[in-house]
Amino acid sequence: MRQTIRRYSSRPVSESLLQSLLEEAARAQTMGNLQLYSVVVTRDAEMKQQLAPFHFNQPMVTNAPVVLTFCADYHRTTEWALQRKGHPGYGNFLSYQNAATDALLFCQRFCDLAESLGLGMCFLGTTVYKPLEIIRLLRLPKLVMPVATLTLGWPDEHPAPTDRLPATAYVHQETYAPVTPETIDRDFAAREALPENQEFVRINHTETLAQIFTDIRYSAADCEAFSAELLQALRRQGFLE
Numbered sequence: 001m002r003q004t005i006r007r008y009s010s011r012p013v014s015e016s017l018l019q020s021l022l023e024e025a026a027r028a029q030t031m032g033n034l035q036l037y038s039v040v041v042t043r044d045a046e047m048k049q050q051l052a053p054f055h056f057n058q059p060m061v062t063n064a065p066v067v068l069t070f071c072a073d074y075h076r077t078t079e080w081a082l083q084r085k086g087h088p089g090y091g092n093f094l095s096y097q098n099a100a101t102d103a104l105l106f107c108q109r110f111c112d113l114a115e116s117l118g119l120g121m122c123f124l125g126t127t128v129y130k131p132l133e134i135i136r137l138l139r140l141p142k143l144v145m146p147v148a149t150l151t152l153g154w155p156d157e158h159p160a161p162t163d164r165l166p167a168t169a170y171v172h173q174e175t176y177a178p179v180t181p182e183t184i185d186r187d188f189a190a191r192e193a194l195p196e197n198q199e200f201v202r203i204n205h206t207e208t209l210a211q212i213f214t215d216i217r218y219s220a221a222d223c224e225a226f227s228a229e230l231l232q233a234l235r236r237q238g239f240l241e
């Protein structure tokens with residue numbers, strides 16, 4: 001069973017292995033076969049130190065042997081088109097969405113392949129919280145947006161698998177089934193009853209598990225602030241007016 005790995009051994013991830021995994025991952029489905037993505041490989045300790053604050057100093061960034069920043073990329077395709085008498089028009093939100101989809105599919109394919117060889121990784125969603133700083137540090141040109149970061153290495157931990165909601169919560173037959181108080185109770189009961197989650201509620205001094213997410217981890221104020229930076233980054237990179 002796959003699970004997120006946040007602690008890595010000192011065993012190096014060889015460049016040849018990384019390259020072959022990235023090449024194999026490029027077999028992922030991609031819009032028009034355009035491969036609307038790039039990945040920036042970070043191995044240099046100084047670069048990891050500089051990246052870390054943009055991921056809220058999560059220790060994996062400096063501890064992992066490799067950090068990968070996956071980017072939605074219409075820059076290369078646009079430059080190719082311009083040099084070949086094309087008329088590219090990709091400075092819009094639809095094109096960002098398509099390139100982000102491509103980049104995330106490429107990233108997920110990489111994860112599946114790397115995990116099948118025993119490598120471990122952590123997906124960092126913080127990439128879209130502080131995109132402006134990442135853009136500057138990695139020197140991303142217009143029409144390139146960071147969308148995901150992976151910290152990668154050989155595992156030095158074997159965490160217990162995390163729970164998942166039952167399929168009744170997220171599988172709908174033919175049309176979307178209403179979410180009601182009864183379906184909420186049915187689908188969240190097991191999660192809320194987990195001893196680790198009850199402990200989590202206790203130490204966070206909240207009344208419910210949901211409040212840890214809404215009031216502490218992903219508050220409305222934080223989401224609004226990070227959303228503003230994300231929109232600013234999309235404008236800076238030329239994907240929004």
Ligand SMILES: Cc1cc2nc3c(=O)[nH]c(=O)nc-3n(C[C@H](O)[C@H](O)[C@H](O)COP(=O)(O)O)c2cc1C
Pocket residue numbers: 002003004005006058122123124125126161162
């Ligand atoms: C969009 C997204 C953002 C995430 N961001 C972080 C993160 O910033 N830090 C972290 O430690 N894990 C992060 N994760 C990993 C999740 O915490 C993890 O997948 C989830 O808790 C389930 O655990 P599992 O992957 O071990 O099954 C992220 C995962 C996703 C898909």
